[in-house]
Amino acid sequence: xxxxxxxxxxxxxxxxxxxxxxxxxxxxxxxxxxxxxxxxxxxxxxxxxxxxxxxxxxxxxxxxxxxxxxxxxxxxxxxxxxxxxxxxxxxxxxxxxxxxxxxxxxxxxxxxxxxxxxxxxxxxxxxxxxxxxxxxxxxxxxxxxxxxxxxxxxxxxxxxxxxxxxxxxxxxxxxxxxxxxxxxxxxxxxxxxxxxxxxxxxxxxxxxxxxxxxxxxxxxxxxxxxxxxxxxxxxxxxxxxxxxxxxxxxxxxxxxxxxxxxxxxxxxxxxxxxxxxxxxxxxxxxxxxxxxxxxxxxxxxxxxxxxxxxxxxxxxxxxxxxxxxxxxxxxxxxxxxxxxxxxxxxxxxxxxxxxxxxxxxxxxxxxxxxxxxxxxxxxxxxxxxxxxxxxxxxxxxxxxxxxxxxxxxxxxxxxxxxxxxxxxxxxxxxxxxxxxxxxxxxxxxxxxxxxxxxxxxxxxxxxxxxxxxxxxxxxxxxxxxxxxxxxxxxxxxxxxxxxxxxxxxxxxxxxxxxxxxxxxxxxxxxxxxxxxxxxxxxxxxxxxxxxxxxxxxxxxxxxxxxxxxxxxxxxxxxxxxxxxxxxxxxxxxxxxxxxxxxxxxxxxxxxxxxxxxxxxxxx
Numbered sequence: 001x002x003x004x005x006x007x008x009x010x011x012x013x014x015x016x017x018x019x020x021x022x023x024x025x026x027x028x029x030x031x032x033x034x035x036x037x038x039x040x041x042x043x044x045x046x047x048x049x050x051x052x053x054x055x056x057x058x059x060x061x062x063x064x065x066x067x068x069x070x071x072x073x074x075x076x077x078x079x080x081x082x083x084x085x086x087x088x089x090x091x092x093x094x095x096x097x098x099x100x101x102x103x104x105x106x107x108x109x110x111x112x113x114x115x116x117x118x119x120x121x122x123x124x125x126x127x128x129x130x131x132x133x134x135x136x137x138x139x140x141x142x143x144x145x146x147x148x149x150x151x152x153x154x155x156x157x158x159x160x161x162x163x164x165x166x167x168x169x170x171x172x173x174x175x176x177x178x179x180x181x182x183x184x185x186x187x188x189x190x191x192x193x194x195x196x197x198x199x200x201x202x203x204x205x206x207x208x209x210x211x212x213x214x215x216x217x218x219x220x221x222x223x224x225x226x227x228x229x230x231x232x233x234x235x236x237x238x239x240x241x242x243x244x245x246x247x248x249x250x251x252x253x254x255x256x257x258x259x260x261x262x263x264x265x266x267x268x269x270x271x272x273x274x275x276x277x278x279x280x281x282x283x284x285x286x287x288x289x290x291x292x293x294x295x296x297x298x299x300x301x302x303x304x305x306x307x308x309x310x311x312x313x314x315x316x317x318x319x320x321x322x323x324x325x326x327x328x329x330x331x332x333x334x335x336x337x338x339x340x341x342x343x344x345x346x347x348x349x350x351x352x353x354x355x356x357x358x359x360x361x362x363x364x365x366x367x368x369x370x371x372x373x374x375x376x377x378x379x380x381x382x383x384x385x386x387x388x389x390x391x392x393x394x395x396x397x398x399x400x401x402x403x404x405x406x407x408x409x410x411x412x413x414x415x416x417x418x419x420x421x422x423x424x425x426x427x428x429x430x431x432x433x434x435x436x437x438x439x440x441x442x443x444x445x446x447x448x449x450x451x452x453x454x455x456x457x458x459x460x461x462x463x464x465x466x467x468x469x470x471x472x473x474x475x476x477x478x479x480x481x482x483x484x485x486x487x488x489x490x491x492x493x494x495x496x497x498x499x500x501x502x503x504x505x506x507x508x509x510x511x512x513x514x515x516x517x518x519x520x521x522x523x524x525x526x527x528x529x530x531x532x533x534x535x536x537x538x539x540x541x542x543x544x545x546x547x548x549x550x551x552x553x554x555x556x557x558x559x560x561x562x563x564x565x566x567x568x569x570x571x572x573x574x575x576x577x578x579x580x581x582x583x584x585x586x587x588x589x590x591x592x593x594x595x596x597x598x599x600x601x602x603x604x605x606x607x608x609x610x611x612x613x614x615x616x617x618x619x
Contacts, residue, residue, distance in 0.1 A: 070124020122156025130377020167206025214239025391415025436566020
């Protein structure tokens with residue numbers, strides 16, 4: 001009993017210190033979210049100094065339990081906890097939100113205890129699910145993942161996608177902690193302090209729900225002790241807290257979200273209120289050290305297998321078919337390759353990998369946001385995940401994709417059935433904006449192959465790319481354009497039709513390249529046209545393209561089944577502005593409709609006949 005009292009007193013000290021540092025750092029910064037930190041302090045204190053197993057000197061270690069701060073605006077409390085654990089110095093914590101400081105406004109992976117950037121709410125549980133699956137499937141050392149959530153983000157559908165799948169997968173090394181402090185940014189949350197409603201929701205999704213007082217240290221300790229004993233399903237602690245707890249002037253009051261206290265009497269009064277719980281002689285942090293890591297995950301650069309695409313030279317192959325072939329080859333060569341799919345595996349061909357390597361596959365069903373978040377969690381711990389679905393469906397997950405890219409993670413996205421050539425399914429299924437969105441990702445690659453050989457090579461090469469990336473793939477089967485051993489390095493291009501003295505450079509990719517080649521061939525011999533296959537939209541092959549464009553006197557014509565905005569044409573226009581002398585751009589300029597692929601290509605001037613008519617006018 002004396003030991004328990006001593007532990008509670010220490011945890012109260014840690015919580016008070018977290019509040020003290022959060023208040024002080026946000027006041028010094030002149031911005032931040034101190035009230036969200038104050039509600040979280042007691043929960044974080046128990047997690048850091050009783051429940052979690054980790055080595056504070058090595059926050060990046062695979063043996064550690066992982067913590068995902070999904071409510072990223074409470075970052076000052078996270079930094080304060082790591083300061084109390086001994087990893088961060090108080091002086092660095094006080095550089096919160098300053099330029100060139102690691103202590104940013106929301107957590108970023110520049111800090112080794114941050115796996116994925118957070119702050120865009122509703123994503124942390126998906127990330128945590130990916131990490132927890134990696135721990136249980138690869139490390140197998142009993143490590144757990146904790147996800148600290150806010151009640152505001154429990155209005156996000158992506159969070160419930162993760163709740164549902166985690167229970168379905170029976171993940172029992174995942175613990176969610178929901179800080180139910182009642183107040184959002186502008187008003188009370190949907191359920192306020194109705195903890196029973198939250199519990200019913202969580203239990204309906206198949207989780208163990210534990211309702212607690214989030215400011216009662218003894219109760220929090222009991223809840224974590226119970227959570228660690230649950231088997232066969234994940235656990236969610238639902239903690240009733242007060243926003244701004246510990247400071248009477250702001251506790252449980254609306255209008256204080258994102259508002260720091262002012263340096264001076266206002267801050268001094270608040271610090272005085274939290275100070276009584278701070279010990280004069282604090283003990284050394286009572287960290288529970290992790291179990292020994294039994295299996296270290298593979299590290300280092302990926303070595304691509306020397307295999308050729310398995311196609312006959314005269315075969316017709318849809319570029320999407322290369323997904324199964326390339327991922328199987330990669331999966332056999334490197335155990336870090338994972339595949340995540342959203343109930344489209346029989347169309348994306350991802351099911352070939354999933355059947356061969358079920359332990360490195362996750363079926364997310366129709367939940368693309370959760371897919372992207374899980375992929376980010378896997379990549380954060382060292383996996384190389386390929387997330388596969390129709391290109392059109394990635395638009396709903398772009399926020400998760402963006403956060404993965406901001407984190408510098410090697411998440412690879414496959415988008416099949418792109419463009420109008422999918423035909424009768426109609427415009428809702430036609431990705432026409434995907435190149436534009438994926439081009440914005442920092443350090444990202446955007447690849448758009450035109451035949452089975454180039455698709456196979458692009459997928460293989462993307463696996464070795466250090467950043468995120470996207471491969472745009474098509475539905476129709478088309479002839480092979482290149483020999484099986486042709487190389488397609490990221491940042492390159494091809495010229496399937498060359499010309500000594502071209503008067504026009506014609507550019508395309510994907511299915512439309514085949515229409516361009518038919519059109520040019522139909523114009524007869526010695527036509528002064530060179531054709532460029534721009535399979536690498538990003539990184540853009542600037543030098544090689546400039547040389548070709550200059551050769552044709554700056555005359556350029558682009559044909560693509562993408563919206564005018566942000567696609568192949570705009571990537572050329574932005575990179576080659578100083579080289580272009582004449583410009584023709586044919587793309588999708590209105591909402592398509594259901595029809596056969598040939599009818600749709602004709603409708604938008606992208607059939608071989610329509611392209612030939614355009615080219616005749618240009619030359």
